[in-house]
Amino acid sequence: MAKITYVEHNGTKHVVDVKPGLSVMEGAVKNNIPGIDADCGGACACATCHVYVDEAWRDKTGERSTMEVSMLDFAEGVKPNSRLACQIKVSDALDGLIVQMPESQH
Amino acid sequence: MSDGSIDLKAEARAKAYAMPLEDINLADTEMWRTDTAWPYFERLRSEDPVHLHPAHHHPDGAFWSITRYTDIMAVDTNHEVFSSEPSITIFDPKEDFKLPMFIAMDPPKHDVQRKIVSPIVSPANLHLMEPLIRSRIQSTLDSLPIGEPFDWVDKVSIELTTQMLATLFDFPWEDRRKLTRWSDIATAGPESGLFVTDDHETERRMELFACVDYFTRLWNERVNAPPKGDLISMLAHGEATRNMDRMEYLGNLLLLIVGGNDTTRNTMTGSILAMNENPDQLRKLQANPDLIPSMVSETIRWQTPLSNMRRTATRDFELGGKLIKKGDKVLIWYASGNRDETAIENPNAYIIDRERPRNHLSFGFGIHRCVGNRLAELQLKILWEEILPRFPEIRIVEGPHRVASVLIRGYSSMQVVIPVRT
Numbered sequence: 163m164a165k166i167t168y169v170e171h172n173g174t175k176h177v178v179d180v181k182p183g184l185s186v187m188e189g190a191v192k193n194n195i196p197g198i199d200a201d202c203g204g205a206c207a208c209a210t211c212h213v214y215v216d217e218a219w220r221d222k223t224g225e226r227s228t229m230e231v232s233m234l235d236f237a238e239g240v241k242p243n244s245r246l247a248c249q250i251k252v253s254d255a256l257d258g259l260i261v262q263m264p265e266s267q268h
Numbered sequence: 269m270s271d272g273s274i275d276l277k278a279e280a281r282a283k284a285y286a287m288p289l290e291d292i293n294l295a296d297t298e299m300w301r302t303d304t305a306w307p308y309f310e311r312l313r314s315e316d317p318v319h320l321h322p323a324h325h326h327p328d329g330a331f332w333s334i335t336r337y338t339d340i341m342a343v344d345t346n347h348e349v350f351s352s353e354p355s356i357t358i359f360d361p362k363e364d365f366k367l368p369m370f371i372a373m374d375p376p377k378h379d380v381q382r383k384i385v386s387p388i389v390s391p392a393n394l395h396l397m398e399p400l401i402r403s404r405i406q407s408t409l410d411s412l413p414i415g416e417p418f419d420w421v422d423k424v425s426i427e428l429t430t431q432m433l434a435t436l437f438d439f440p441w442e443d444r445r446k447l448t449r450w451s452d453i454a455t456a457g458p459e460s461g462l463f464v465t466d467d468h469e470t471e472r473r474m475e476l477f478a479c480v481d482y483f484t485r486l487w488n489e490r491v492n493a494p495p496k497g498d499l500i501s502m503l504a505h506g507e508a509t510r511n512m513d514r515m516e517y518l519g520n521l522l523l524l525i526v527g528g529n530d531t532t533r534n535t536m537t538g539s540i541l542a543m544n545e546n547p548d549q550l551r552k553l554q555a556n557p558d559l560i561p562s563m564v565s566e567t568i569r570w571q572t573p574l575s576n577m578r579r580t581a582t583r584d585f586e587l588g589g590k591l592i593k594k595g596d597k598v599l600i601w602y603a604s605g606n607r608d609e610t611a612i613e614n615p616n617a618y619i620i621d622r623e624r625p626r627n628h629l630s631f632g633f634g635i636h637r638c639v640g641n642r643l644a645e646l647q648l649k650i651l652w653e654e655i656l657p658r659f660p661e662i663r664i665v666e667g668p669h670r671v672a673s674v675l676i677r678g679y680s681s682m683q684v685v686i687p688v689r690t
Binding site: 187199200201202205206207208210229232233235236260265266268 | 285341344345358375379382386390391396624626627632633635637639
């Protein structure tokens with residue numbers, strides 16, 4: 163299990179254990195954490211699971227794929243540490259990961 | 269409802285399973301006017317989910333029908349193989365009347381043009397517009413007659429979406445119904461009853477030229493003034509749009525008019541129809557108004573206001589064991605994917621508190637996903653927030669009458685009575 167901290171835009175923290183193999187998006191959805199819509203269900207096709215990855219974790223979460231870059235291109239409030247949570251796969255190496263949610267998924 | 273729709277549906281089901289697969293024609297507008305496509309979709313999903321229709325099924329020739337949720341998603345997200353050019357509808361562009369618009373463009377041009385207009389539906393802008401949307405919905409609902417029949421389509425759905433569109437364009441208020449007319453004309457087929465002569469194509473072009481002439485006057489005003497937050501000003505000052513020619517301006521206008529009007533309009537009407545057919549769901553909503561956002565998503569799925577989008581293959585591609593050839597026309601049927609029992613539990617039922625109501629295909633997925641989706645949801649949400657405290661019941665007394673269109677799942681009229689006001 164990897165401990166992941168999801169921080170809502172208003173600062174509310176949710177710390178949950180997520181099974182390796184799931185995506186960071188699925189970890190949020192399965193634990194009913196607000197702030198992630200995941201309209202496409204994890205197909206990298208809607209940009210409604212947009213998160214900001216904590217600076218300390220950016221290397222470990224990897225690079226955006228080409229499709230992810232395209233989808234984030236149309237999202238709101240994109241920053242250098244923006245990712246789609248459905249494209250980050252949870253592993254033991256991500257134990258302790260911190261992600262923040264934007265004001266709204268758009 | 270006692271309009272014979274039950275018989276019609278039973279008949280369609282028997283027919284759908286009796287005829288040879290190759291005779292099923294989803295481009296038959298009558299099937300859409302009578303709302304009887306569902307059993308045909310069901311059969312195609314199970315027997316031939318990647319289906320080739322022969323050339324004689326449509327004036328513009330052969331086309332593929334993709335009917336399963338996952339296949340639709342695969343096509344929609346693969347914009348390199350499945351191009352949005354030259355058209356996103358079953359009709360090919362007319363050589364002498366080409367209307368470029370960013371929904372029917374591929375990257376990079378699509379991306380830069382879309383980004384010119386998308387700030388109008390940014391979260392910040394929606395927040396600013398919310399009080400205006402609410403006050404208009406309140407006064408429209410407050411003006412409705414009690415105890416006598418009226419057309420919900422005209423008095424509510426068209427009125428509210430047209431007002432919204434006029435605001436987005438900063439369009440002269442007293443002329444706003446011109447927007448409705450142009451929206452209808454742009455997508456109308458010969459069966460629509462909107463044309464006076466048999467030469468409907470010439471009539472359509474005349475009206476659309478009048479549309480672009482009208483909007484050119486607005487463009488000229490805005491381009492000579494400092495940039496402001498309406499769509500015309502955005503287009504006139506935008507790097508990627510300020511040099512558009514007349515037809516590209518018209519094309520993008522029609523995209524914004526139809527996209528911002530027809531879809532939300534028909535979902536507003538659909539929400540009333542859905543509640544009439546499912547009174548238990550209305551009671552559930554009345555008991556728990558917190559379900560409104562979820563109900564809005566479920567209604568958008570249930571209605572699927574655009575039944576399909578068309579793509580064109582840029583190379584040979586195998587999908588579901590079939591070989592789609594370079595240049596082939598491919599229709600992805602959102603209406604069918606939204607009823608796919610392998611992707612959505614109990615998909616034919618209207619359930620306002622279903623588990624994942626947002627996982628529907630109605631907005632499309634991938635880079636062409638509906639740019640106005642949050643605005644559409646906002647309008648529907650406010651509409652129901654204002655209906656619930658006013659009207660315990662909005663009863664359909666005649667209709668609805670549906671438009672005969674392969675693309676637009678919509679309503680031309682629906683008579684309702686509001687028995688009492690709370």
